[in-house]
Structure formats: C-alpha cells, structure tokens
Amino acid sequence: MSARFIPIPCENVIGWQAEGVDSSGLPAKQKISDGDGLSCRHCLENIGKGDPYLVLAHRPFSGLHAYADTGPIFVHAAACRRAESSDTLTAIFNSAGYILRDYDNGEIIVFGTGGVVDRARIIDRAETILENPAVAFIHARSEQNNCFHCRIERAST
Ligand SMILES: [Zn+2]
Structure with missing residues (x-):
C-alpha cells in the first residue's frame, strides 16, 4: 500500500495570497521568514530567510464538525508552485x-x-x-x- 503526500489545494492558497480570509474569518498575517524551519504547505518547501510568508488558521476538512480542528499554518506570501502529490x-x-x-x-x-x-x-x-x-x-x-x-x-x- 503506497502512501501519497498531498499539499493544500491551490484555490485555498491563491485566496489567502489575494488577501482573502482564513478558516477563522480573519485575514492572514504577513511576516518575513528568519529561515528557521518554516515551511510552506503549498509547495512543501522551506520558506527562505527574508522571504515573506503568511500565517493563518486552516481547517483542512470539508465541513464543520467536532473533529474538524483549526490550527496555524504557513504558506509563501508570493505565488508559489504547488508541489506534485x-x-x-x-x-x-x-x-x-x-x-x-x-x-x-x-x-x-x-x-x-x-x-x-x-x-x-x-x-x-x-x-x-x-x-x-x-x-x-x-x-x-x-x-x-x-x-x-x-x-x-x-x-x-
Ligand atoms: Zn510555497
């Protein structure tokens, strides 16, 4: 049984990068990476020192229910290419x-x-x-x- 690693869909990330709201209904916060272990959930790469990134609340589920927890993630603030599964x-x-x-x-x-x-x-x-x-x-x-x-x-x- 092979496992396939799947990044966050592009439509989510494009919305956040266009100043859309996150899973908490708030705009993402933009910060600058210090290069210390931050990684983008879209391209699945590290966010390099000096690169802008977004901190936002993400709920990686299709609906609202007791198991659909929401938590912080990072993505590049500028457009990046989604990693292949x-x-x-x-x-x-x-x-x-x-x-x-x-x-x-x-x-x-x-x-x-x-x-x-x-x-x-x-x-x-x-x-x-x-x-x-x-x-x-x-x-x-x-x-x-x-x-x-x-x-x-x-x-x-
Ligand atoms: Zn990225």
Missing part, C-alpha cells in the same frame, strides 16, 4: 518527529491507529495505517506544535 518526503518534513492522525470517510478520527513517529518512519507507518480499510486519509502534523503539514492518502495506482 508524491510518495516521497519533501523538505517540509524537517523535524525529528510527526503526528500521523487518521480519519475515516466521514472525517472522524479512527481511534487506535494514530500516533507520533520518527521522521525516518513516516512512509512505513503511513503505508501500514492505510492498509486499514477504515482509514480514508491521514493528516501529518508537527510533533511539537500540532501544525498541519499535509494530507496523506493511498496512491491510486
């Missing part, structure tokens, strides 16, 4: 550990399958989780701050 880890995974939290088709957490994994084990763990037919997708989040990084699904081929 991929079966390899990108630069966005630059910390030691990550939370893999698993959801069913109704976006409800599948209890007993999620957890914290070392960076080197993310792909193996995601592939194992996706063997469970109850799991529709996974969210990869930072271990330290619980920030959403990307969605992980089964590769279609």
